[in-house]
Amino acid sequence: MSDVHYLTAEGYQRLQQELEYLKTTARQQLAQRLRAAIQQGDLSENADYIAAKEEQGFIEGRIQELEQVLRNAVIIDxxxxxxxxxxxxxxxxxxxxxxxxxxxxxxxxxxxxxxxxxxxxxxxxxxxxxxxxxxxxxxxxxxxxxxxxxxxxxx
CATH class of the missing domain: 3.10.50.30 (Transcription elongation factor, GreA/GreB, C-terminal domain)
Incomplete structure (x- = not known):
């Protein structure tokens, strides 16, 4: 039962909204930043590209975390x-x-x-x-x- 996450209904909704934002808006904005950075050329010394890739890792990790939390959530009634x-x-x-x-x-x-x-x-x-x-x-x-x-x- 260590994977169980106790949440209030408001907390569950807040996490769902964050997940939706990350999967849509945040990913789209990041994709635009990555495209712009790639168009600048040499990626090995491109600070914009490196920062965008790091942010991509953070966003994808947070998406996985939120999905796991919501999948194992128990709503406090x-x-x-x-x-x-x-x-x-x-x-x-x-x-x-x-x-x-x-x-x-x-x-x-x-x-x-x-x-x-x-x-x-x-x-x-x-x-x-x-x-x-x-x-x-x-x-x-x-x-x-x-x-x-x-x-x-x-x-």
């Missing part, structure tokens, strides 16, 4: 989630000591964006929260050290 126990897809409000409460949306690694409150269920905090209930205190070993969080709310 919020309607089936019970808010009494933390699971992927929940929004969890926690508090560390006397610091102000923080809210995290527990998502799959492909959608994680910690600066915007979206943490992976595979992250230290995400792992610590999974399966816990309101009022539980959890300990997470983060790169910044061990932290204790109290779960205040699960949505």
């Amino acid at each position: 919020y309607t089936e989630k019970k808010a009494n126990e933390v699971s992927i897809g929940h929004v969890v409000t926690v508090q560390e000591g006397n610091f102000p409460p923080e809210t995290y949306h527990l998502v799959g690694p492909k959608e994680a964006d910690p600066l915007n409150g979206r943490i992976s269920h595979e992250s230290p905090i995400g792992k610590a929260l999974l399966g816990k209930k309101v009022g539980d205190e959890v300990t997470a070993e983060t790169p910044g050290g061990v932290i204790r969080l109290k779960i205040l709310k699960i949505e």
Whole structure:
């Protein structure tokens, strides 16, 4: 099951849109750049050609990655989630000591964006929260050290 990618419906749609863009617009623009670079002559010292070929490798690699992710995606269904126990897809409000409460949306690694409150269920905090209930205190070993969080709310 390590190939499973948990995504929200919005995240799935966003990745589909990126894939469509890469397969159409990005490939077409790159093909035009490659044609123009080839027309310049000697390809061995042609910086435009070399850069375009590198970008082509990146684009094709990203296309393969997105296709694999979307093929193995499991959409997080919020309607089936019970808010009494933390699971992927929940929004969890926690508090560390006397610091102000923080809210995290527990998502799959492909959608994680910690600066915007979206943490992976595979992250230290995400792992610590999974399966816990309101009022539980959890300990997470983060790169910044061990932290204790109290779960205040699960949505």
